[in-house]
Amino acid sequence: MEYRIGMDLGGTNIAAGLVAGGELLVRRSVPTRAAEGEHAVIARMVSLVRELSAECGAGPGGVASLGVGTPGAVEPDSGRVLFCNNLGWRDVALRERLGEATGLPVAVGNDADCAALGEALFGGERRSDMALLTIGTGVGLGVVRDGTLVTGMRGAAGEFGHTTLIAGGELCSCGRRGCLERYAAFPALIRAAQRAADGGDIPLARLRDEGCLNGREIFALARGGSERAAALVSSFIGHIGDGVVNLVNLLDPGCVVIGGGIAPEGEYVLAPIREKLSREAYLGQRLPPVVMAALGGDAGILGAAALTPRQ
């Protein structure tokens, strides 16, 4: 049995798993705490590798490789993270540093690309021509055509989160204004909920006071009948839907798959997106199916584990 470690480095959590034969055997997750800087984050990644290696009972030598999906733009050959606004990283030699610290062969890819690869390999049918949109701390895009990942002309394509939703709009941490990511990733929902809580909305203020003002809790409140939370979530899903219409108009994919932290919200998110797509897509007569990632939030771990380290 060949064990591999797959890791999904997110803006909020680092999720990692021990994988064998495309199955996730053990899963671990720790907060990213990106504000503590790249050294601290990489140290946490290394600790996760040690924990998971210990799980397979053979120490690091029992693991064949480590694959990491990271947000932002990655140079595939070197495994350098060129820029990542959500982590605040610029030119970080991630592959080299993880390789030195763990002794493992390491591969680094874009997180949404990894999720798309995971879905394409292990997500079941109709995944050979798809656009996978990840919604979490950021917005990512992975595209699979004819069963093969499209990684862009120079390895850094797919920064779909940094295309305009509202030109000249809110300032994004990438430096540009009005990026889709500024409206269609969880921090946008959390900021809006924070404003509503500060403005006196009782259920949202309670969440805030309990320190639970996160995407999952705001969605739970919306599903539970809180009007204000439902309105915020509806607007948030509307922005994701704008992104889906853009994707469909631009790429005409065989299928749109939505993954990342939003995956557990299922039909509650999908139904209004499908409705928007049917109203607004350029080719209304042939809409691709819009589905959640079959592997949910684990697509990125499984895809990262499947990356082949370059020697």
Added chain:
Amino acid sequence: MEYRIGMDLGGTNIAAGLVAGGELLVRRSVPTRAAEGEHAVIARMVSLVRELSAECGAGPGGVASLGVGTPGAVEPDSGRVLFCNNLGWRDVALRERLGEATGLPVAVGNDADCAALGEALFGGERRSDMALLTIGTGVGLGVVRDGTLVTGMRGAAGEFGHTTLIAGGELCSCGRRGCLERYAAFPALIRAAQRAADGGDIPLARLRDEGCLNGREIFALARGGSERAAALVSSFIGHIGDGVVNLVNLLDPGCVVIGGGIAPEGEYVLAPIREKLSREAYLGQRLPPVVMAALGGDAGILGAAALTPRQ
């Protein structure tokens, strides 16, 4: 010598040429007058084919094939135009109707794809990995990777003009709001100039009264020192620049090529776009060159002529 006819069906003009060995021998252009309906437009296309066939001195039999680039979404196998907002066409069997009327083998492709193909084949160096943005009556996108045209998963990709610039913004003729095309194609500039003319701007009112309120004349006025025209053109170029940043963030192309009706404006357009790109691109450290189509407005004709008719 094998003669082919290439035709670039635009929202404003139908341009066509007799092509041999990648050279444009004769060029003809007539107004499209899309408002007269598809029968009238197709009749004008057929007349152009007859004129150009006569030029090569052998009648229709002397021409090997007809290739047509059309705006909107095309189904490549059938040569049907599924939808084109600029012409107001929906499900028009263009290949079949042109084939019946001319007796020629006919190929139909998207206009921006044709322009990209023309540039890739005949546009000189550095065209094997590029994104070609056409700016004219509409906004089109053709993508070439490794020397091959990327025509999308189901043949209708690249409706980049119908991705959002300003979500919820101005109503586009595709039915959606805030599309890039609504802001970054010539009709947007002409509408703004019309408003300025109606508001009393003397140079623009003169253009209007002379019936010359078109893109080229408004650009000429801006270059000539008219402040209002220069401000309108600057804002227009800014929107094109927004589109270029989106393209670069999304596709990371080796080169951005700008074609279509705006091609003759050269550096006047390119310089502010490059400046915006250097300020706003996600990966500021490696910006692709931004250049005008080497073949100018003829790229679409040459690329259409190079299409291979399906039997």
